[in-house]
Amino acid sequence: MTIAHTAPDFRSEHDLLGDRDVPADAYWGVHTLRAVENFPITGQPLSSNMYLVRGLAAVKLAAARTNHELGLLDAERARAIEDACADVMNGKLSEQFVVDVIQGGAGTSSNMNANEVIANRALEILGRPKGDYARLHPNDHVNLSQSTNDVYPTAVKLGTIFAAREL
DSSP, X not given: OOOOOSBTTEEEEEETTEEEEEEXXXXXXXXXXXXXXXXXXXXXXXXXXXXXXXXXXXXHHHHHHHHHHTTSSOHHHHHHHHHHHHHHHTTTTGGGOOSBSSOSTTTHHHHHHHHHHHHHHHHHHTTOOTTOTTTSOIIIIITTTOOHHHHHHHHHHXXXXXXXXXX
């Protein structure tokens, strides 16, 4: 897949609604961009609750390991996703979680923000450019075998546990 670069500081990404320019240095992608534009409810980004972000990354990490064990995800992609999840859980890339903490739906935008950040970090680990979703896709690989209806409540519970441990 060829990544279209529309300007030196942007990359073009495509979704069902069409093409959009995303900052070249952003780990998030077109779905996150649309969520930020469509759901500016509190002005408080997801990064303001890093316990929840860590919970999302923990779910993605467990899913990558399980999908690999089941033969659904090859070792190279699984390892890159696991490493990207570990980076997020260790507080790296926190500024990339930009969707509003309260958004439409039941965590769909938060889940997609996490999928895109983890996918683009995993691509970077593989030596590929951000947005090279033919190689590693936010939905097809990072979100493999998952539903937001399971991911989000599990991440909330894990985030609560992470927060309680610090009390």
